[in-house]
Amino acid sequence: MDNSFKSGFIAIIGRPNVGKSTFMNKVIGQKIAIMSDKPQTTRNKIQGVLTEKDAQLVFIDTPGIHKPKHRLGDFMVKIAENTLNEVDAILFMINAKEGYGKGDQYILDRLQEVKRPVYLIINKIDLIHPDELFPLIEKYKDKHSFEEVIPISALEGNNVNHLLDVVKKKLPEGPQYYPEDQVTDHPERFIIGELIREKVLQLTHEEIPHSIAVVIENIEKRESNAIFIQATIVTERSTQKGILIGKQGSMLKNIGKNARKDIESLLGSKVYLELWIKVKKDWRNKQTQLKEYGFRSDEY
16 A cells, blocks of 8 residues: 655646636635636736645646736746746646637647646536537647646536546655645735735726736734725726726725625635725836736746
8 A cells, every 4th residue: 555645746837718727726625816707817826735645736827828918928928937847747728618729839839848747638628518529639639748638627626636636646755845724825915915806807897907916005903803904906097097996986896895705705804905096007017016016027
């Protein structure tokens, strides 16, 4: 009987919006990566930690690899590409519904340089007919020598446990890097900011793209263990500020109300959330502001 403990770091890569964050949240069992129907939601490497009796799997949810259009885009792509050579395994996730696209070839070209096992994860199989799956598998098998091809539905949970078992078997023996009750290496401030940003993306639809950042200005515990949080939503244009505030402050109120529910669930306490809007023109192309909002140039 094998009593050895296995551990390793696993990168999740793929085009924007293939379901990487949904998968991460399903595996970890709670919300640590924000989800949105817009591409390029994830901006930093988010480590999700799954600890079992015989293994610890540390997942890195990278920003979607895409052709960058601004400095923030450069930052996101460089993080994703640098991650590939630092891990024990790579999950290359695709959207079953969308199938093969130019963006996939861009990623596959980069995978040729990587000497790590790559698993092809076909996500969102709940959205296609089973007959469509085999041709899709064959198309990708011609493009790369994958360790294994695993179809899943991250949203429904289909085949996710099988995926974990397959990856776990191939991991090296190693230490437990994190305490068993730790699910991420990010501080609470970061996750709170991400939860607020998620609500902005969900509620404003196409009106506010990815031109926002969230800065947590203050977190303090008050009497009765209530937590008071002040945060600033930074956007690029004054017209966007108007959209974020909404008629008689209705949009900002909704963002705050929805974010507060998730933050209370995360912290296990009553939360008072105060949101402000600030306009910083073209912040995504300014190195000083990228740094100020948590996108550090020393990471790429």
